[in-house]
Amino acid sequence: MGGKVYRWRGGLMAAAGAAMLWGSPALAQAPGEPSAVNIPTCDRACLIGHVRAYMSALGQRDPAPVKFAADARFTENNVLIPIGTGLWRTVSKIAPTGLEVADPLTGQAAWFGVVWEHGEAAYYAMRLRVEDGQVSEVETVVHRNTGLPAPFGDPDKVEHDPAFEEILPPEQRRPRQRLIAVAQSYFNTVELNDGMVFAPFAEDCSRLENGISTTAPSATPSGQGNAASIASGCEDQFKLGIYRINKRIRERRYPIVDEERGIVVASGFFDHDNERDRYLLTNGTEMKTALKWPNSISLLEAFRVKEGKIDRIEAVFTYVPYFMHNPWAVGREHGEVGE
């Protein structure tokens, strides 16, 4: 299948004739969408091809080979900036492999991995959108080692779990909306984490955050911000309430779903208002917040859901000013969840 996408924002060339039969195209629009017609023409391979082309161009610090739409928009850590600036001017190397996810229905795809800036590693997640064979949106989260307490794994040892590539047998798959609901339940669990678990977790659930496992048992402290130094296991951590400081998971979006592989890619913010700098775990242990002041975490996060349960998570996140807004988030009427 070629790179052209007949989408509601696209030229809709093939559908134009049919639309004219019905008069104004506006009459054919589905609620909340500019057009009722959405016939994906850029399949997974096509979208991954765009992702790889983008990453290759980024590695060369040259956006010219990327087929950008004339009105393409690009954000780095939630700020709209010109394509070719930001990381484009500092990147010195890109990890040879990354976690790749694609969703032909939404025409969007993502890449999670490691980049280097002038030789210094940074964790990187990128979402792009393809319309009419052109990249129209690029959203990136770049986590640099700025000294703030956050997981930061060894960039040369990052391994993306091969489970994300696995095509699930049909009986282990779940429909798009259920996958989104499961991801949503994860955020509901993180929000105000007081031990109540809304999300279904597989027993072997694991999570990679900024290149380091934050769920695997650790004999030694795993560094700043790693929850595994307190407890291991996805569900057990939440039952213990170690993420209590998350006042709100905000501007939740789910732009990419791969039903075959059971993957959902989400975007959002974790708001740490730090109104209290101490809190109790459900076992009564008193914890102190790493930071004493309000901050937010901006993230792109991929969930693998098998048989309705979360079993793999990979996320890239970074600190941003408290309550920062994502230019791609346009409100609840567009399906966003959370305040």
Place this chain on the structure above:
Amino acid sequence: MSRFLVSAAMAAATMALLPAAAQAQSCNEACLTDIANRYMDAVTKHDPRGLPWGEAVGYAENSTKLRIGEGSWVTIKSRTSAPLVVADAQTGRVVWTGMVDDHGQPGFYAMDMTVKDGKIAAVQAVIRRQQGRQPFGDPVAHKPDKAFTTTLPARARLPRGKMIALVDGYFASQAANGETIGVTFDKGCTTIENGVAMMGNLPAAKGDDASCEGALRRGLFGEYEAVRHEVVAVDEARGVVAAIGYRDLPAAQISFTARDGKSYAGEAKYPRSVGFVSLFRIEGGKIARLETIANEVPYLMPAPFNAPPAKDVVIADTGVFPENATADAAGNLYIGSFKGNIYRALPGSGTATAWIRPDTTNKLASVLGVLADDKANTLWACSIPMGQEGQISALVAFDLDTGDFKQRYEMPAPASACNDIALDKDGTAFIAETTNGRIFTLKPGASAVSLLVEDKAQLVGVDGIAFSGDGTLYVNNVRENTMLRVNRKADGSFASLTRLNVSQPLSGPDGLRPIGGNRFLQAEGTAGRISLLTIEGDDVTMKILKDGMDGVPGVTHIGDTAYAIESKGRFLFDPALKGQDPGEFALRAVPLGGIR
């Protein structure tokens, strides 16, 4: 505090408003300082009740909008009892800087508050906490230089326009990494940021490395891509200026070679911006002290309260060659043109269409100056013959609502050029007549213009004309590249002309519009630019707002947006370009103030 409580608190605050008479009073420096201190106390108590909130309040921390009662409102437990406060009744801005603590952890805090009619309209804070990259000193131990709180002797003071120009010059020098240094420094000036003496963008190893001037002369700001700033408050008595802004550091290079020949490593290897609030102490025309509170934010972070930039207004016609424009109180734009039409753009519209056309009654030829007179419901327009036989230059009045012709006031012989108009407070129109160096007046109800002054030496070429807020009349001269004050006697009659000292050479000064107080917008046709002028005594401080345009004979403004009239007159007057397509004609929108 919960959102509900905040809402309740806001409601309570509304109920506790000051009496109507008090609300109308302006808030002087003491009032502004008091509100700022009370605000900070409210933050530490996590309780916004009792503060004089405006109707729609803007609030941002580290460039991010959020709700009052959230963010630092729930973490800050105490604040310094000795803040540095800069209050400016003229701008209604007050800047508060000092130490705060979050759950006992000290940090640096700078807050810029806007107060309108005694009520808080907006607050933005730059807050630097301990964790993160350098520089970060000791917020408790650090004490800003006492000079910031010392009243200057009169001889050491500068008028505010020049103070602002010095600060603008400093940031321009910084952005240019000292290639040109348009300011002077006191020898004792050191750069302090977050309580740390700085050598360019790095902490200084030794005291003299932190010299304000030295860092510029050595070119130690090689990492900077841009410096975006806005001066928000001026205290002339203490010689203090407060500015807020951003430094953008793309980190495209990991090191740079300064003018001292040495290579310096960049402070970080990734792109970032740094939000800051800087306080300058200016003594005897020099920058004497510089204190900054700064905090890293994502690269190219926009300022939180900037309105979306206004769009250019395109004139839907060919062969227009616009010359001047004016705006009425409703936001309609009226544009005079060499074609002879007067165009109008409705409020908010990006397109102007022909509204008044030449006819046998109005006898418009080419239209230069236009001026909306809301009080008299009149649009004044200067018509000049442009070589058309039998035509006489005149001031022509139209109904501002309908465009209907009202009256025509011809310029007395000899052949003249009614060029532009200004209105005195009593409604008298003052007309600059370029060809013969005359200024005429037209009193309300008069049937003919009267001569105020004719001066062949200084006024032949008189063009832009405008009143300051105190009723002083100023003109410029497009031929002589000068600016003049027209001194008048108590009865309003002419007394003398005073040539003003302009901070930059002029190149074809043309349209001149007041924007309040002693500030004006000026267009320069030849230079293709518009500037902000501040006139203090005989001195004019000029700040270029936008240049690089194709001939700009006029300028006007609506709110915080200036519109530069791009005439492309060279296609009309240059024989070599005759017949060539000048493209579309437009009024270029230029933001006034704010951080871009």
